[in-house]
Amino acid sequence: MPVYLDHNATTRLDSRVLEAMLPYLAGPYGNASSLHRYGRAARDAIERAREQVAALVNCQPREIVWTSGGTEANNLALKGVAEAFPGARLLYGATEHPAVLETAEALRARGWPVGVVAMGEDGLIDWPDFERQLAEAPLRLVSLMRANNETGVLQDIPRAAALVHAAGAWLHVDAVQAAGKIPVDFVALQADLMSLSSHKLYGPKGIGALVLRPEVELSPLHHGGWQERSLRGGTENVAAIVGFGAAAELAAAELETRTAHLRGLRERLESGLHRLPGVHLFGEGVERLPNTVQFALAGYEGEALLMQLDRHGFAVSSGSACASGRGEPSHVLLGMGIERELAKGAVRVSLGKDNTADEVDRFLAVLSGFASAATPRVSVR
Amino acid sequence: MNPQENVYAYREPIWARFRAPRHGGRLPAGGRLLEAQAGSPAAHSVLRLQLGLNGAIVAQVRFQAYGCPTAIAVGEWLAEQLEGQPLTHLAAIDAAAIRDALEIAEDKAHCALMGEDVLRALQQQMSEQA
Amino acid sequence: MIYLDYAATTPLDPRVRDAMLPWLDADSHFGNPASDHALGRKARVAVERARAQVAALLGAGADEIVWTSGATESNNLAIKGALEFRGLKGAHVVTSRVEHKAVLDTCRYLETQGVRVSYLTPQADGVVAVEQVLAALQPDTAMVSLMWVNNETGAINPVEALAPQLRERGILFHVDAVQAAGKLPIDLAQVPIDLLSLSAHKLYGPKGIGALFVRKRPRARLAPQIHGGGHEQGMRSGTLATHQIVGLGEACVLAAAGLGDEARRLRGLRERLWQALQVLPKIYLNGPVEARAPGILNVSFAGAEGESLRAMLPELMVSSGSACSSATREPSYVLRALGRDDELAGSSLRLSLGRYSTEAQIDRAAAQIVEAVRFLRELSPLWSEA
Numbered sequence: 090m091p092v093y094l095d096h097n098a099t100t101r102l103d104s105r106v107l108e109a110m111l112p113y114l115a116g117p118y119g120n121a122s123s124l125h126r127y128g129r130a131a132r133d134a135i136e137r138a139r140e141q142v143a144a145l146v147n148c149q150p151r152e153i154v155w156t157s158g159g160t161e162a163n164n165l166a167l168k169g170v171a172e173a174f175p176g177a178r179l180l181y182g183a184t185e186h187p188a189v190l191e192t193a194e195a196l197r198a199r200g201w202p203v204g205v206v207a208m209g210e211d212g213l214i215d216w217p218d219f220e221r222q223l224a225e226a227p228l229r230l231v232s233l234m235r236a237n238n239e240t241g242v243l244q245d246i247p248r249a250a251a252l253v254h255a256a257g258a259w260l261h262v263d264a265v266q267a268a269g270k271i272p273v274d275f276v277a278l279q280a281d282l283m284s285l286s287s288h289k290l291y292g293p294k295g296i297g298a299l300v301l302r303p304e305v306e307l308s309p310l311h312h313g314g315w316q317e318r319s320l321r322g323g324t325e326n327v328a329a330i331v332g333f334g335a336a337a338e339l340a341a342a343e344l345e346t347r348t349a350h351l352r353g354l355r356e357r358l359e360s361g362l363h364r365l366p367g368v369h370l371f372g373e374g375v376e377r378l379p380n381t382v383q384f385a386l387a388g389y390e391g392e393a394l395l396m397q398l399d400r401h402g403f404a405v406s407s408g409s410a411c412a413s414g415r416g417e418p419s420h421v422l423l424g425m426g427i428e429r430e431l432a433k434g435a436v437r438v439s440l441g442k443d444n445t446a447d448e449v450d451r452f453l454a455v456l457s458g459f460a461s462a463a464t465p466r467v468s469v470r
Numbered sequence: 471m472n473p474q475e476n477v478y479a480y481r482e483p484i485w486a487r488f489r490a491p492r493h494g495g496r497l498p499a500g501g502r503l504l505e506a507q508a509g510s511p512a513a514h515s516v517l518r519l520q521l522g523l524n525g526a527i528v529a530q531v532r533f534q535a536y537g538c539p540t541a542i543a544v545g546e547w548l549a550e551q552l553e554g555q556p557l558t559h560l561a562a563i564d565a566a567a568i569r570d571a572l573e574i575a576e577d578k579a580h581c582a583l584m585g586e587d588v589l590r591a592l593q594q595q596m597s598e599q600a
Numbered sequence: 601m602i603y604l605d606y607a608a609t610t611p612l613d614p615r616v617r618d619a620m621l622p623w624l625d626a627d628s629h630f631g632n633p634a635s636d637h638a639l640g641r642k643a644r645v646a647v648e649r650a651r652a653q654v655a656a657l658l659g660a661g662a663d664e665i666v667w668t669s670g671a672t673e674s675n676n677l678a679i680k681g682a683l684e685f686r687g688l689k690g691a692h693v694v695t696s697r698v699e700h701k702a703v704l705d706t707c708r709y710l711e712t713q714g715v716r717v718s719y720l721t722p723q724a725d726g727v728v729a730v731e732q733v734l735a736a737l738q739p740d741t742a743m744v745s746l747m748w749v750n751n752e753t754g755a756i757n758p759v760e761a762l763a764p765q766l767r768e769r770g771i772l773f774h775v776d777a778v779q780a781a782g783k784l785p786i787d788l789a790q791v792p793i794d795l796l797s798l799s800a801h802k803l804y805g806p807k808g809i810g811a812l813f814v815r816k817r818p819r820a821r822l823a824p825q826i827h828g829g830g831h832e833q834g835m836r837s838g839t840l841a842t843h844q845i846v847g848l849g850e851a852c853v854l855a856a857a858g859l860g861d862e863a864r865r866l867r868g869l870r871e872r873l874w875q876a877l878q879v880l881p882k883i884y885l886n887g888p889v890e891a892r893a894p895g896i897l898n899v900s901f902a903g904a905e906g907e908s909l910r911a912m913l914p915e916l917m918v919s920s921g922s923a924c925s926s927a928t929r930e931p932s933y934v935l936r937a938l939g940r941d942d943e944l945a946g947s948s949l950r951l952s953l954g955r956y957s958t959e960a961q962i963d964r965a966a967a968q969i970v971e972a973v974r975f976l977r978e979l980s981p982l983w984s985e986a
Binding site for chain 1: 601605608609612614617620624625627628630631632634635636637638639640669670671672673675676700701702703704705706708709799801806807808809824825826827828829830837838839840841842843844917919
Binding site: 474476478480488489491511512513515516517518534536537538541542 | 907943976979981982983
């Protein structure tokens, strides 16, 4: 079993979550649409999960719409609002996940006016640029992420929300990476829509949610069926929903412990990295997720370093798993104004609740071997 | 499984009357009868009520119903309420009373209205016969 | 409990569950299939193996299978994706009035976007004839979307005969095969269907996963409906749920293995049920006698309202109308489209049989239905034997 350091890509299902799911992978069929006793039991389980997820992010259970994952939630938020307001202007951050970025660009291609919020080299919103764009023309929706999947950089969402609301628009927050790692409070963030994903917080793959305030008008992404207030038709994935609920409940109960553990491991990792020659850390000095470290090692392209580490039994990422394998430098780093050459070297380590200090030390030891082998060839400023 | 089990979770006052109606059927011909019907097959609900009169007293009641469990329960409940009462009692029952007694939810309110319609039709006949 | 609602959803086959569990539990099985490390590759291999398994059931190529979250998404992606790629304005679509809601609602949405849609009314037996479709074609018809098997009546549409006719005319053909896949033989190497939807939970696989067949030669082109990351050849983004996909693959393997025998067995059980119900006068078969999926029997019982009938059958899990509309308890729009009057449409039960149905269950179910219908008819002011 390799040492898994890629928790921003996906996490291992918690065995307690699997326990909660198993009855719904074996039980009496449970079509939640059926009015029969068994169908109602499935419906009750779905509503209980809704309460569990709502409790994790401090929203109302009725504000949750189940989706097949974070990508669909982001698509539903952007396309749903865009379809409900044909021609309305949208803004998104330059370092957003492809699920936001590519959706917004698809809308632009279909005629919606779309603007991009610039980011500073630290990965944070360029506030003067943001305010200028907000004032430019009437606006319907702004999409910003709470925590970046590659750098882990956290945005000041309440500050953005106040500006967005003053401009008369709604704010969509991609909280896929934040939920389960730091406190996520839908009310305190003052978001109007928010995306969540189960498999990033030790729940099953194939399930996510869009949280939305009652006044947000949205067209469905998938037509057909009255499920999820007709916003998302289709037979409910009961086992996965139950799993997401269980995972959310555990995340809420263990959040402080997990955060403290992750922060400790990250500090250990970062101080180790600082001792290595030729290491450049991205997003350093700003508030970041407690589990994420993105760095470049002089002399190595990210893909090559990833492969070396893989061979030595360490699973890391060269950026977003979604965009991997394309040989292109990370759009997140380019969006922060990082030079192409440096960006191409990026490797992301994302720690998880079950990682240990020993694993971090072993990782540093292997990396140290690479670092001393590579330093003479290329230097990194 | 109990063949009488209420697996679709109908309210108890509805379920008991639906599963064991005591006043279903028709009265034998002869004697003084009042009879009325409300609802329509197209709306999936029809209720027919027959009153057997003894002077101004409702001596016997029978109902027939086509429709959902709530519609059937309304027929049975009206029969229970009217049997042994003076005819004037018809005026005392309306849709709200039916809904209260049977705990009928909003989406089945039309069943209670159908019950009221039958009572009013019976009153109409009374006044025509008088 | 006697489960007779296999057309709404099927229980997860224990063999499918066993295939899925390692991908939920084992140490080295949880990677993101899009990740470039050993765990990611391991998941990717499983995903691609399942893709080949699904393709094999359909006579398709593995690279023609796109994963979705279920049939609703498959139908949306096929219809909206193809028409958006082509350009919505001025396109004409032919479909039928008895399609699944996912197709009908998608078509209604497209009408708001400038697409013209013809909704065909099936013949009285529920089948849409080839000639009906051909007669509805217009010079600018871009697509025909028709279900292989109707979920309520079991009526089998002549999609195999229709497909070459549409190919000849250059019209895209989408088939909702949710009720056909794993139940009837499907060979897309022979039948020139362009797009075909299926769902795992109708063939003893897990809920929350489906697939869309997208033909490569000639290539059916789609605009993606879910963006972000370019998964699934750019047609459908989002992290792949390995355990669900493995489950769908295994379900297809099991379905393919027992296809002919199981169809014969179900047809036998279904006829046994229909015969046992014959002691009741005035019952009516909804759907065709011959061209019908083996497991589906839809019957109208004059004088016995559907909701009451179902309530009197606590041991049976049956559907009165499609499960998707049972929350609103509207009388079946499908039966109305077949010309059943409101009363008979509202007096129907859909009895759908499947892998775990037995003779003993069928006999017991029939006896209970007969008793319940008699009870309700006795109470009904509308009932007369004449």
